[in-house]
Amino acid sequence: MNHMKIGCACGRTSLEVHGAPILVSECLCDSCRNAADRLAILPHAKNILTSYGATPSAEYRKDRVRVLSGAEHLREFRLSEGAGSRRVVATCCNTPMFLEMKGAHWLSIYLHLWPDEARPSAEMRTMTGDLADISHLPDNIPNLKSHTVSFYAKLFWAWVAMGFRNPKIEVAGKIET
Structure with missing residues (x-):
């Protein structure tokens, strides 16, 4: 099985991913765009949004992701105290690493972590319905108003392949912005 x-x-903080992602997408939901904006103001952080405001990520089964180094730097960020999703940041340099949804068996790993030549290409843009105007979006891949049945089907079959497990991803604490 290939790994990267x-x-x-x-x-200082690295992950290893095994095999191909479940899917590769760009999210345009209000939550992802708001979180990216807030994380971009951390010291030395870079904005992870594309030029048109999308958050690109590769969705990987949790059992195919391993922290190789820097676990002590991983901190969670939530948009609000009760938020069902968390973004995990490597605080050594304030690099956003991934998004984890509550109860999910996958991680949305941010594409900026890959070297340019190995970066997976997005298959779709999701949640364009959160935008007031989508005319500025490129048309090179589908621009979907929300998550589709196909999107959820890919995630479901990945969960089946995992034996309906949901591994825990530990972090070293929290950050506030």
Whole structure:
């Protein structure tokens, strides 16, 4: 099975992903765009949004992701205290690493972690319905108003392949912005 080492901007925190992602997408939901804007103001952080405001990520089964180094730098960020999703940041250089939805068996790993030549290409843009105007979006891949049945079907079959497990991803604490 092929694997890829990816990591934060300074190189102290790295992940290994095994095999192909479940899917690769760009999210345009209000939550992802708001979180990216808030994380971009951390010291030395870079904005992870595309030029048109999408958050690109590769969805990977949790059992195919391993923290290789820097676990002590991983901190969670939530948009609000009761938020059902968390973004995990490598605080060594404030690089956003991934998004984890509450109860999910997958991680949305941010595409900026891959070297340019190995970066997976997005298959779809989701949640364009959160935008007031979509005329500025490229038309090179489908621009979907919300998540589709196909999107959820891919995630479901990945969960089946995992034996309906949901591995826990531990982090070293929280950050506030």
